[in-house]
Amino acid sequence: MNIPKELKxxxxxxxxxxxxxxxxxxxxxxxxxxLSDIVYVDxxxxxxxxxxxxxxxxxxxxxxxxxxxxxxxxxxxVEVNSALSxxxxxxxxxxxxAAWMVKVEMDDPQDVKSLMDSAxxxxxxxxxxx
Amino acid sequence: MREPxxxxxxxxxxxxxxxxxADVPLxxxxxxxxxxxxxxxxxxxxxxxxxxxxxSHLNYSIDENIYPLGSCTMKYNPRINEETARMPGxxxxxxxxxxxxxxxxxxxxxxxxxxxxxxxxxHAITLQPAAGAHGEFTGVLIIRAYHRDRxxxxxxxxxxxxxxxxxxxxxxxxxxxxVLTVPSDARGNVDLAALKKxxxxxxxxLMLTNPNTLGLFDENIQQVIDIVHQAGGLVYGDGANLxxxxxxxxxxxxxxxLMHFNLHKTFSTPHGGGGPGSGPVGVSExxxxxxxEPVVGVIEEAEEDLPPLYGFIKPAKTIGRMKSFQGHFGVLxxxxxxxxxxxxxxxxxxxxxxxxxxxxxxxxxxxxxxxPYDRICMHEFVAxxxxxxxxxxxxxxxxxxxxxxxxxxxTNYFPLIVPEALMIEPTETxxxxxxxxxxxxxIKIAGEAHSSPELLKNAPHHAxxxxxxxxxxxxxxTLCCGRTE
Numbered sequence: 001m002n003i004p005k006e007l008k009x010x011x012x013x014x015x016x017x018x019x020x021x022x023x024x025x026x027x028x029x030x031x032x033x034x035l036s037d038i039v040y041v042d043x044x045x046x047x048x049x050x051x052x053x054x055x056x057x058x059x060x061x062x063x064x065x066x067x068x069x070x071x072x073x074x075x076x077x078v079e080v081n082s083a084l085s086x087x088x089x090x091x092x093x094x095x096x097x098a099a100w101m102v103k104v105e106m107d108d109p110q111d112v113k114s115l116m117d118s119a120x121x122x123x124x125x126x127x128x129x130x
Numbered sequence: 131m132r133e134p135x136x137x138x139x140x141x142x143x144x145x146x147x148x149x150x151x152a153d154v155p156l157x158x159x160x161x162x163x164x165x166x167x168x169x170x171x172x173x174x175x176x177x178x179x180x181x182x183x184x185x186s187h188l189n190y191s192i193d194e195n196i197y198p199l200g201s202c203t204m205k206y207n208p209r210i211n212e213e214t215a216r217m218p219g220x221x222x223x224x225x226x227x228x229x230x231x232x233x234x235x236x237x238x239x240x241x242x243x244x245x246x247x248x249x250x251x252x253h254a255i256t257l258q259p260a261a262g263a264h265g266e267f268t269g270v271l272i273i274r275a276y277h278r279d280r281x282x283x284x285x286x287x288x289x290x291x292x293x294x295x296x297x298x299x300x301x302x303x304x305x306x307x308x309v310l311t312v313p314s315d316a317r318g319n320v321d322l323a324a325l326k327k328x329x330x331x332x333x334x335x336l337m338l339t340n341p342n343t344l345g346l347f348d349e350n351i352q353q354v355i356d357i358v359h360q361a362g363g364l365v366y367g368d369g370a371n372l373x374x375x376x377x378x379x380x381x382x383x384x385x386x387x388l389m390h391f392n393l394h395k396t397f398s399t400p401h402g403g404g405g406p407g408s409g410p411v412g413v414s415e416x417x418x419x420x421x422x423e424p425v426v427g428v429i430e431e432a433e434e435d436l437p438p439l440y441g442f443i444k445p446a447k448t449i450g451r452m453k454s455f456q457g458h459f460g461v462l463x464x465x466x467x468x469x470x471x472x473x474x475x476x477x478x479x480x481x482x483x484x485x486x487x488x489x490x491x492x493x494x495x496x497x498x499x500x501x502p503y504d505r506i507c508m509h510e511f512v513a514x515x516x517x518x519x520x521x522x523x524x525x526x527x528x529x530x531x532x533x534x535x536x537x538x539x540x541t542n543y544f545p546l547i548v549p550e551a552l553m554i555e556p557t558e559t560x561x562x563x564x565x566x567x568x569x570x571x572x573i574k575i576a577g578e579a580h581s582s583p584e585l586l587k588n589a590p591h592h593a594x595x596x597x598x599x600x601x602x603x604x605x606x607x608t609l610c611c612g613r614t615e
Contacts, residue, residue: 034549037600037601037604039601039604039605040604061604063600063601063604064526064543065543065544065546066296067546088605089605128549
């Protein structure tokens with residue numbers, strides 16, 4: 001399982017990559033593996049939307065289940081990844097790259113401090129596996 | 131052998147029907163209304179009969195073998211249900227007839243309402259909703275109407291445990307309610323601390339399935355309901371799992387305010403491919419006025435030698451009609467028959483046997499399959515379809531391998547809170563022999579998962595079609611029958 005060191009993670013399996021006030025959000029490798037083959041991604045936000053921690057970003061459907069993707073931090077949406085609606089399989093093949101979901105300008109960059117680092121997230125995933 | 135599709139059996143110019151001579155003058159259709167590309171199969175009558183007879187031989191049914199997904203698919207439907215539903219008085223009546231001419235039908239509906247009241251403890255019943263999720267939709271409309279009637283307009287949130295059926299949030303969202311998920315605790319109960327935190331003056335209600343989809347009776351049911359009531363919300367019961375409770379506890383006595391029944395699950399009427407469902411809703415006294423119209427009642431009391439006249443009553447603050455005419459009447463006849471044949475003691479016995487059978491399976495399987503919430507279950511339990519030392523084996527592989535043993539797989543990947551979930555519900559009618567046969571095969575498959583995993587990963591091997599490509603089916607939504615170009 002791939003858990004990049006430079007990212008922060010939310011308990012509901014979203015990742016955040018931070019550069020100054022800008023944050024990019026997607027779902028983790030663990031999450032895509034649990035969901036299995038993803039067949040549908042519906043991003044329910046658009047640029048300009050104000051979001052809080054916990055706001056639903058997107059609904060994902062796999063052959064096994066449907067799941068909400070939650071915002072791990074608050075801010076204003078700058079861009080959403082519209083490519084995912086036609087190519088949902090990117091979430092399986094490249095969860096940390098081409099399958100980013102939204103980019104936001106954070107209200108408070110300190111928000112990420114409440115999230116897990118890669119070591120904590122790795123342990124969190126291992127505890128749930130068996 | 132694979133049966134060809136009916137389109138593949140088509141042969142140009144072959145025909146199964148001969149139209150009679152027209153007894154009206156022929157008229158040409160306007161050119162712009164004609165289409166040239168309607169590739170309907172051209173087949174003779176005998177080939178149509180053979181094709182569908184072949185397909186029927188491929189069916190799996192409760193008449194042949196156990197359904198380990200239990201009443202969610204279909205528990206055994208006693209044959210007498212079909213006999214009563216075919217009685218001429220029922221099948222030749224019409225919902226537009228004057229009520230004086232269909233008193234028998236109305237008495238049946240009235241009596242069914244009374245029996246459902248006795249089983250559940252509720253104050254009144256609507257028989258209209260067409261199925262379980264329609265009952266939920268009706269219930270949430272009643273909850274909204276109740277709050278609005280008291281001019282309490284802030285209550286827009288419905289709380290739903292994370293073990294709930296997916297229809298609960300769907301029904302609530304359709305009405306415009308905001309859905310808040312409540313987590314489960316380590317024993318599979320509603321997490322009380324999280325529930326308290328979620329309850330406030332915006333809480334319209336909680337939708338609760340008890341026993342829940344893990345097959346567990348909530349050990350804190352009284353506190354759960356009290357917390358919601360203290361916040362001013364109502365508690366909706368999802369009656370999908372009533373099969374575990376009949377004659378043992380009445381949902382209204384737990385403090386549940388309203389609940390739907392799945393006649394097509396608990397009361398043994400066909401559903402799925404076999405027929406429409408029926409999801410009556412029962413309500414407490416405070417909600418009687420909001421029921422959908424009409425409900426069946428006595429509109430003229432009995433006089434000396436005359437029986438009472440049954441008819442339709444409009445509740446004072448009704449949410450309106452939920453279904454045309456009187457719901458799925460044929461289903462009501464079957465449920466009525468089931469209750470009448472069993473009687474109170476028989477219904478209790480059915481629930482007790484359903485619980486006993488599930489616990490027997492649990493006891494025989496828990497050493498082979500991990501059961502994450504392992505305590506005395508009700509009518510079903512949930513196991514994990516994976517082992518740390520059988521890499522790459524998933525619940526789906528176990529389900530597909532069961533098909534090779536001519537068994538219908540149990541529900542898999544639900545509830546979502548159990549990874550690789552296999553939900554197993556035997557129902558009350560299975561004998562010890564059929565339960566043992568199922569367990570033996572489940573244990574054999576667990577052995578194969580470790581010794582020859584490819585047997586599972588490539589299963590089914592002995593079905594008319596091999597493993598279907600579900601991913602392609604979901605991603606590539608092109609349905610193309612009979613077009614060869």
